[in-house]
Amino acid sequence: MDPRIPEAASVTSSKLIKFTNCRLLRGDSLVKADLWISPETGRVLHGQDVFYSQKLGPSKVIDLGGKILAPGFVETQVNGGFGFDFSNECDNLSDYAKGVNKIRKGLVQFGVTSFLPTITSQKTTLYKKVLPFLKPSSSIRSASQGAEILGAHCEGPFINPCRNGIHPKSVLVKPEDGFASLAECYGADNLQGGSNSTVRLVTIAPELPGAIDAIADLDARGIIASIGHSTTTYEHAISALSAGASTITHLFNAMEPLHHRNPGIFGLLGVPSSNKPFFGLIADGIHLHATCINLAWHAHREGCILVTDAMFAAGLPDGVYDWTNGDRIEKKGQVLHLVDSDGKIAGSASTMIECINNFRNWTGASIAESLTAASRTPARMLGIDGVKGVLEPGADADLVVLDDSEDAEGWKSLKIEQVWKFGEMVFKAD
Numbered sequence: 001m002d003p004r005i006p007e008a009a010s011v012t013s014s015k016l017i018k019f020t021n022c023r024l025l026r027g028d029s030l031v032k033a034d035l036w037i038s039p040e041t042g043r044v045l046h047g048q049d050v051f052y053s054q055k056l057g058p059s060k061v062i063d064l065g066g067k068i069l070a071p072g073f074v075e076t077q078v079n080g081g082f083g084f085d086f087s088n089e090c091d092n093l094s095d096y097a098k099g100v101n102k103i104r105k106g107l108v109q110f111g112v113t114s115f116l117p118t119i120t121s122q123k124t125t126l127y128k129k130v131l132p133f134l135k136p137s138s139s140i141r142s143a144s145q146g147a148e149i150l151g152a153h154c155e156g157p158f159i160n161p162c163r164n165g166i167h168p169k170s171v172l173v174k175p176e177d178g179f180a181s182l183a184e185c186y187g188a189d190n191l192q193g194g195s196n197s198t199v200r201l202v203t204i205a206p207e208l209p210g211a212i213d214a215i216a217d218l219d220a221r222g223i224i225a226s227i228g229h230s231t232t233t234y235e236h237a238i239s240a241l242s243a244g245a246s247t248i249t250h251l252f253n254a255m256e257p258l259h260h261r262n263p264g265i266f267g268l269l270g271v272p273s274s275n276k277p278f279f280g281l282i283a284d285g286i287h288l289h290a291t292c293i294n295l296a297w298h299a300h301r302e303g304c305i306l307v308t309d310a311m312f313a314a315g316l317p318d319g320v321y322d323w324t325n326g327d328r329i330e331k332k333g334q335v336l337h338l339v340d341s342d343g344k345i346a347g348s349a350s351t352m353i354e355c356i357n358n359f360r361n362w363t364g365a366s367i368a369e370s371l372t373a374a375s376r377t378p379a380r381m382l383g384i385d386g387v388k389g390v391l392e393p394g395a396d397a398d399l400v401v402l403d404d405s406e407d408a409e410g411w412k413s414l415k416i417e418q419v420w421k422f423g424e425m426v427f428k429a430d
């Protein structure tokens with residue numbers, strides 16, 4: 001039996017909410033329709049079934065005045081925010097737990113209702129200490145906790161020292177023993193596999209010795225292998241795809257540029273469509289030129305996933321801040337640079353809604369397509385299509401209400417008005 005259908009039939013209470021007078025994100029378009037949800041189950045209901053077959057009426061009707069109602073955003077690369085970084089080595093682990101909770105509660109105001117906390121390359125001791133705090137949180141379906149953790153994204157340390165970005169070279173390692181090297185680094189207990197795996201996604205450079213074997217083992221366990229921070233050739237990247245890699249970490253950044261005789265990782269967007277990988281794009285206006293975003297989008301729309309790559313300074317005022325490994329970072333608006341370096345970009349302070357707005361204006365993508373790149377497409381990549389990223393019956397009632405406008409220069413903006421998690425409102429704009 002389809003697990004998405006019985007949810008509607010199992011609801012016996014009339015404690016139901018109906019959103020009306022709204023434009024719902026359904027498939028590739030916005031459609032005028034009502035949406036029924038149950039705050040008790042935290043899921044979307046089959047409205048017609050509830051109303052006509054079960055003859056239940058809503059206890060609350062919310063008129064959205066023509067605004068957009070879309071699935072909550074699913075973020076697959078968040079390093080931190082609000083003064084906390086998931087790669088922090090806290091002396092006191094209760095401080096780490098507090099930092100995680102602060103980010104979960106903060107992210108919902110940007111429309112992010114579920115995410116992968118991301119750890120950059122670190123010593124093995126740090127992974128073993130902090131990963132247990134980044135387990136999938138879905139066993140407690142609590143709206144009050146804020147954004148839901150879907151498991152951790154380990155970005156490194158199995159990456160190429162020539163494309164390390166801001167990851168310290170001193171901690172980078174080779175996966176010479178394949179998956180055993182990963183288990184030694186992250187802790188076998190954190191690599192359970194499947195949707196309950198603490199480590200849900202690993203960014204790995206396929207050219208490192210043992211990497212292709214590790215990718216095959218990750219895939220066999222249902223942990224997503226993502227190609228990134230890599231000097232790999234197109235041909236070797238194809239081997240990584242064949243071994244089971246299914247996505248690319250921040251396309252264009254920390255990899256070889258496209259060359260007409262050696263297309264590198266970007267060339268994977270030119271393989272036959274059924275084999276094309278997903279890919280993350282940082283549409284913050286700092287990491288990538290708008291034209292590169294447009295190019296990638298037109299090469300493979302169904303694979304495009306918007307990520308912020310946000311780190312601890314996101315949500316903080318401008319200034320200079322201490323960072324890990326004795327480095328310092330300067331924040332000016334959304335721009336973050338390492339102090340005393342050659343101006344290396346040190347992540348981003350952009351929010352997901354800013355990236356969505358940039359993406360929409362730069363590519364000409366529709367509202368529906370832009371929102372899909374931050375919701376259904378990452379959910380498909382994570383294997384949770386039908387649960388997250390859609391407004392179909394049985395899906396989690398993680399929602400954003402958006403207003404759309406256009407300024408005199410023709411810049412189109414979506415603005416977050418409300419955010420709902422598991423059928424409860426968790427944010428409302430002033």
Ligand SMILES: [Zn+2]
Binds near residue numbers: 155165229250254
């Ligand atoms: Zn990176």
